[in-house]
Amino acid sequence: MSDWLNQVRFDEKGLVTAIAQDAASQRVLMVAHMNREALEKTLATGQAVYFSRSRQRLWHKGEESGHFQTLKSIRLDCDGDVVLMQVEQVGGIACHTGRPSCFFQQLTDNKGWQVVEPVQKDPDLIYGGNPKNGQHGYEPIMAGEGEGDLVKNTNATTELCGAVLYRLQQVVAQRALADPSASYVSKLLNGPEDSLLKKIGEEACETVMACKDADKGRIVAETADLWFHCLVTLHRYGLGPAEVLTELQRREGLSGLDEKAARRADARAQDLERNRNV
Numbered sequence: 353m354s355d356w357l358n359q360v361r362f363d364e365k366g367l368v369t370a371i372a373q374d375a376a377s378q379r380v381l382m383v384a385h386m387n388r389e390a391l392e393k394t395l396a397t398g399q400a401v402y403f404s405r406s407r408q409r410l411w412h413k414g415e416e417s418g419h420f421q422t423l424k425s426i427r428l429d430c431d432g433d434v435v436l437m438q439v440e441q442v443g444g445i446a447c448h449t450g451r452p453s454c455f456f457q458q459l460t461d462n463k464g465w466q467v468v469e470p471v472q473k474d475p476d477l478i479y480g481g482n483p484k485n486g487q488h489g490y491e492p493i494m495a496g497e498g499e500g501d502l503v504k505n506t507n508a509t510t511e512l513c514g515a516v517l518y519r520l521q522q523v524v525a526q527r528a529l530a531d532p533s534a535s536y537v538s539k540l541l542n543g544p545e546d547s548l549l550k551k552i553g554e555e556a557c558e559t560v561m562a563c564k565d566a567d568k569g570r571i572v573a574e575t576a577d578l579w580f581h582c583l584v585t586l587h588r589y590g591l592g593p594a595e596v597l598t599e600l601q602r603r604e605g606l607s608g609l610d611e612k613a614a615r616r617a618d619a620r621a622q623d624l625e626r627n628r629n630v
Contacts, residue, residue: 357388361432367403368435372413372446375424375438381446382454384411386435398423400439417478419443450475452518458598466601468594470518517593520580524587540584548585555581 362368367385374381384402386394390410393401397412400421404411414420421439428435447454449471456469527537540548555578562570586592 357391359432360388360391360428360435362388363433367405368433370400370402370435370437372400372421372441373436373438375440379453380455381421381439381441381452384413391435394423394426394437400437414442417443417445417448419445419478421446445472445478448475448479450478460598463602466598468598470593470597472518517579517583517597520583521587521592524583528587537584540581541588545588548581548588551581552578552585 360368366387368387368391370384370386370390372381372384373379385405386401387403387410390401390403393410393412400413400423402411402413403409412420420442421437422442424438424440426435426437441452444452446452447456449456450473451469451471453469456467457465458468460466524537527535528541530538532539532542540551555574559571559574559578562574583593586596
């Protein structure tokens with residue numbers, strides 16, 4: 353047995369926790385388990401191989417989905433009982449729900465665990481059928497049974513909308529780091545705040561004019577311009593489409609009139625509080 357493998361502290365079932373992290377973004381993609389053979393095969397093949405507790409066999413990540421994980425580096429924690437792998441995620445999807453990461457739920461104060469990341473690809477298209485809990489080698493935490501639960505939304509068009517917004521967010525984040533002289537997005541983000549806000553106003557006006565002309569092609573094109581500039585603006589303030597989608601999810605099932613009335617009441621309460629502090 354290799355010396356390096358002897359330093360790993362496997363549990364009573366012969367397993368060690370394995371964390372997969374994106375080598376480029378440092379984002380945690382998933383958590384699974386490995387036995388000795390899985391670790392050896394991972395090093396030998398250069399691709400992540402886990403041990404599936406549900407199927408009690410080795411599980412080559414991507415064997416069904418095609419979303420393999422190419423190994424870049426591997427580390428062992430101070431206690432020797434957790435393995436951290438930096439990988440390149442083929443296809444950009446690590447989770448069986450069709451999302452980039454298994455950690456797509458965020459704890460909020462008033463609603464518990466909320467889905468904050470859209471599906472990039474319908475699981476039906478990945479696997480040819482919705483995978484059951486644990487079918488692909490690990491046991492994901494599923495979202496709650498709420499009426500607005502995005503996990504249960506299998507409408508391909510709806511999921512595509514979220515996926516496109518998420519990819520655009522990534523593009524905006526990448527171009528934000530570019531030279532402003534060579535990138536329109538970087539120029540907007542590094543320029544005066546008023547210039548970006550003025551651009552939002554211009555795109556909104558052009559959308560309105562397209563609607564007044566009842567030109568469907570222009571309505572779509574101008575709305576696309578408006579949405580894109582809204583994504584750029586969200587990025588400037590440290591936000592993204594996930595926050596907007598979560599807010600829309602919160603409003604689902606609410607009367608528009610009731611929601612507006614609640615916002616007006618909140619605004620009045622804030623004004624009163626400010627006046628008391630003056």
